[in-house]
Structures are given as C-alpha cells and as structure tokens.
Amino acid sequence: MSEAETAAITRMLHARAEALRTKDAALLAADYAAELVSYDLAPPLVTRGIDRLALERWLAGWDGPVTGEMWELRIDVGGDVAFSTSLNRMCARAKRGKDMDLWVPTTLGFRKFEDRWRIVHEHISVPFYMDGSERAALDLRPEAREDQE
Amino acid sequence: MSEAETAAITRMLHARAEALRTKDAALLAADYAAELVSYDLAPPLVTRGIDRLALERWLAGWDGPVTGEMWELRIDVGGDVAFSTSLNRMCARAKRGKDMDLWVPTTLGFRKFEDRWRIVHEHISVPFYMDGSERAALDLRPEAREDQE
Numbered sequence: 516m517s518e519a520e521t522a523a524i525t526r527m528l529h530a531r532a533e534a535l536r537t538k539d540a541a542l543l544a545a546d547y548a549a550e551l552v553s554y555d556l557a558p559p560l561v562t563r564g565i566d567r568l569a570l571e572r573w574l575a576g577w578d579g580p581v582t583g584e585m586w587e588l589r590i591d592v593g594g595d596v597a598f599s600t601s602l603n604r605m606c607a608r609a610k611r612g613k614d615m616d617l618w619v620p621t622t623l624g625f626r627k628f629e630d631r632w633r634i635v636h637e638h639i640s641v642p643f644y645m646d647g648s649e650r651a652a653l654d655l656r657p658e659a660r661e662d663q664e
Numbered sequence: 665m666s667e668a669e670t671a672a673i674t675r676m677l678h679a680r681a682e683a684l685r686t687k688d689a690a691l692l693a694a695d696y697a698a699e700l701v702s703y704d705l706a707p708p709l710v711t712r713g714i715d716r717l718a719l720e721r722w723l724a725g726w727d728g729p730v731t732g733e734m735w736e737l738r739i740d741v742g743g744d745v746a747f748s749t750s751l752n753r754m755c756a757r758a759k760r761g762k763d764m765d766l767w768v769p770t771t772l773g774f775r776k777f778e779d780r781w782r783i784v785h786e787h788i789s790v791p792f793y794m795d796g797s798e799r800a801a802l803d804l805r806p807e808a809r810e811d812q813e
Contacts, residue, residue, distance in 0.1 A: 552738065552749055554769035558791045558801045560751055561736070561769060587710070589701065591773060591784065596742025598773045600701055600785050602709055620703035620710060622771045622787040624740060624747045635740065636749050638771040640789030642707045643800035650799060651792035652707045 520592040524599060524625060524632055528585065535581045535605075538574040540567060548626065548633040556619070556639055577607035577615070586657055595627040602657050603639070617641065618655055669741040673748060673774060673781055677734065684730045684754075687723040689716060697775060697782040705768070705788055726756035726764070735806055744776040751806050752788075766790065767804055 527546060534542040547565040554561060574581065584604040591598055603621045608614050624636030642652045676695060683691040696714040703710060723730065733753040740747055752770045757763050773785030791801045 552736075554749075554771070554789065554791075556791060557794045558804055560767055560791065560804050560806055587701075589785075591745045591775060592742075593745025594742030596740045596745055596747070598745070598747040598771075598785065600703075600773070600787075618709055620787065620789075622703065622747075622773070622785065624749070624771070626740060636738075636747065636771065638749075638769065638787050638789070640703065640769075640787070641792065642703075642705060642709065643790065643792065645706045649802060653798060655707055655709045657709055 517592050520597065520627075520632075521590045524590050524592070524597055525588070527632060528588070528599065528601075528623075532583055532585060535574075535583060538577075538581065540571045540574055544570060546634050547637075548628065548635045550635055552636050554638040554640065556641065576610055578610045579608055581605060581607040581615075597625040597627075597632065598636075599623045599625070617653055618657060666741050669746065669776075669781075670739045673739050673741070673746055674737070676781060677737070677748065677750075677772075681732055681734060684723075684732060687726075687730065689720045689723055693719060695783050696786075697777065697784045699784055701785050703787040703789065705790065725759055727759045728757055730754060730756040730764075746774040746776075746781065747785075748772045748774070766802055767806060 531543060531546060544565050544567045549564060551564055552561060583606060586602040588599060588601040601621050603619045605619060606616045619639045619641060622638040623634050625632045626635045642655065644650050644652055680692060680695060693714050693716045698713060700713055701710060732755060735751040737748060737750040750770050752768045753766070754768060755765045768788050768790060771787040772783050774781045775784045791804065793799050793801055
C-alpha cells in the first residue's frame with residue numbers, strides 16, 4: 516500500500532509542477548489543507564492557510580511560465596501521514612526586476628483526508644552565507660555539492 | 665497509540681533542547697538516522713548523515729549554554745512515520761564574533777526503527793528579505809506575526 520501512496524503523492528507533485536508552469540493558482544491552492552502551516556522564502560516566520568490572492572499575484576509577476584526541476588525526491592509514508600523532501604529549481608522571467616533561477620530545499624508534510632492527500636505543511640528556504648554578509652545563498656546549485664565530494 | 669507516539673517524540677525534542685543547553689553532542693547525534701537528509705541554515709543546499717565533529721565544533725564556538733524556546737510545536741504521526749513543525753529560538757554568547765538570538769522555523773521528519781524514533785530529515789531555515797537586500801531575516805520574532813493579525 517505504501518508504494519501506491521508514494522505514487523499518488525509523486526503524481527500530485529508532478530501535477531503541481533505543471534500547474535506552476537501554466538500558472539494555475541486554483542489547482543495549486545486546492546492541494547492545501549485549511550490547516551496549512553507554511554515556512555516560506557520571505558518573512559514572516561510562519562503563515563497559516565493558503566492566501567490564494569497572494570499566490571495569484573506572485574504568479575502574475577512573472578512573464579511567461581514558471582518552470583522548474585525536482586531533484587532527489589524522497590517520500591516517507593505511514594498510514595495517513597507523509598512527508599517529502601526534494602531540491603526544487605524555480606525559473607521565471609520577471610516582468611519587472613530580477614529574473615528567478617533558484618534552487619530551493621523543499622519539505623512538504625501531507626495528511627490524507629477522505630482518500631485524498633493534502634499538504635498540511637510547506638517549508639521552502641534557501642541557506643544564507645555565514646561569512647558576515649548574511650546574504651541568502653541564491654546561487655547554489657546541487658552540482659556544487661557533488662563537486663565537493 | 666498516536667498519542668503515545670506524539671508524547672515520545674515530544675519527550676525526544678525536550679531532551680534535545682536540554683542536550684543543546686549542556687552541549688551534549690553525543691546525545692544530539694544519537695537521535696539521527698544514518699540516512700539523514702539535512703537542509704541547514706548555511707550552505708550547501710543539502711547534507712547527508714550527521715557530521716558529529718562539525719556539531720562539536722559548532723557547540724564549542726559558544727561561550728556557555730545554547731539555550732532556546734520551542735513554540736507552536738505540531739507533530740503528525742502515522743504508523744512508523746512522523747513529522748514535526750515548530751518555531752525554535754536559539755540563543756548563545758559567541759566566543760568570537762556575534763552572539764546568536766535567532767528564531768528558526770524547524771521541520772523534522774522521523775521514522776521509527778526497532779521501537780525508537782530517529783530523525784531522518786531536518787530542515788531549519790530563516791526567511792530572507794525580498795527588498796533587494798536579500799539579507800537573511802535574523803531579527804524576526806513570532807510576536808511580530810501575531811501583531812499583524
């Protein structure tokens with residue numbers, strides 16, 4: 516059964532990548548549970564629930580699709596609880612300001628409600644340089660890690 | 665059973681807070697599974713396994729205890745899989761450089777092996793300011809969020 520659940524969550528994540536590409540805010544928002552707890556790239560420390568208008572505004576700020584990649588996906592499932600980890604790339608051309616090409620360590624927490632997996636927790640972040648600059652490390656690539664090994 | 669598992673994980677997290685205070689690297693390291701995947705505050709994007717020497721060095725860099733608080737702890741358990749979310753404060757006096765007083769959104773992923781919960785995933789981060797500075801938001805406090813509501 517765990518393989519079937521893992522496959523269901525994997526399909527959901529691929530559908531979300533496609534919804535990001537086509538900027539389908541409704542589809543993206545529908546995967547979240549009302550009890551969502553988010554730790555996001557920007558302040559504040561935590562938000563609760565999904566702000567669909569903010570999501571639509573964010574998607575509308577990009578010129579054309581928001582594309583991406585998902586590396587090193589791992590999904591752990593136990594009963595009606597699951598979590599996933601992956602390195603997600605997000606790329607888009609800005610209408611104003613800087614284009615986005617960013618690798619984002621991503622953790623999602625899921626619960627199954629009435630036979631459907633929903634996201635109850637989303638944690639996306641980038642590390643920051645502890646070199647005194649305290650700048651977000653927006654230029655990291657997974658390859659860089661492998662080069663160090 | 666879920667309540668008992670939630671209680672076991674809660675005890676583990678409180679024991680870890682105490683181990684941080686007393687700088688007990690052995691106890692902190694023993695909670696991690698060999699397959700640990702970490703998304704940490706500093707680069708790289710991802711590390712695997714626990715580097716106990718690095719943990720000891722980090723603890724040794726602080727003058728006296730590393731104290732903290734844990735707010736808004738939520739634990740979801742399903743079978744042998746669980747994850748937790750919380751806002752963790754970490755405070756310490758630096759031997760050199762800047763003291764630490766930081767709120768860190770924290771997600772942990774757990775699996776139960778041979779009747780013991782272990783951490784298989786750790787994701788700790790701070791948001792960054794999207795105001796052009798791209799600086800890590802090291803000054804955020806949970807209270808600030810509640811003031812906004």
